[in-house]
Amino acid sequence: MKTTARKTSPKLPFHVPAPVEKVLKTAGHQFDAFSLKAKSVAAQTEKKVKVAARDLKKTGQSLARDPRAFALDVMESGRDFGHMLRTNAGKVGGDVQVQVQKAGAEAARRAEGLAKTVETAVEKGLHSLNVPTRKELRSLSAKVDGLGKKIDELKARKPARTARRTPR
Helix, strand or coil, rough: CCCCCCCCCCCCCCCCHHHHHHHHHHHHHHHHHHHHHHHHHHHHHHHHHHHHHHHHHHHHHHHHHHHHHHHHHHHHHHHHHHHHHHHHCCCCCCHHHHHHHHHHHHHHHHHHHHHHHHHHHHHHHHHHHHCHHHHHHHHHHHHHHHHHHHHHHHHHHHCCCCCCCCCC
8 A cells, every 4th residue: 555644744835823723734644544443444454355365265166075064063153143133233333333423523613713713814914004903893883873763762862842922
């Protein structure tokens, strides 16, 4: 199998803030670690398949020599195998499910952290250009709407009568 190792991250045509770069590097390293684990599991599985194929070949030869003894042996080993499956089936499925849930939760947590970091960087960039953020625009719009309502209320009121001037 060909293995690759990341020596440096690729150069990007734009500036990436340090926190974002750190999160991306960590994610890359974790992906590499996960890849190594997957390769290890694949190698173990390959070995188990080869052993199973060898056993199957032996079983086929045994069947050809004495079919009746083979049938009795299969029935006996089938009982043991069924018992083993019933006892271990829940454990294996549960272990895999737990690992998948942990990986999903970690990915969600890191994505949330990355989103916050990017949001902060964008907000700082907008402020440096004197461009208001969406949150600031919403706040300003709400204030303008409130002032408009107050003006409408004042227009709707009857104007108070002005006092008449008395001639001098």
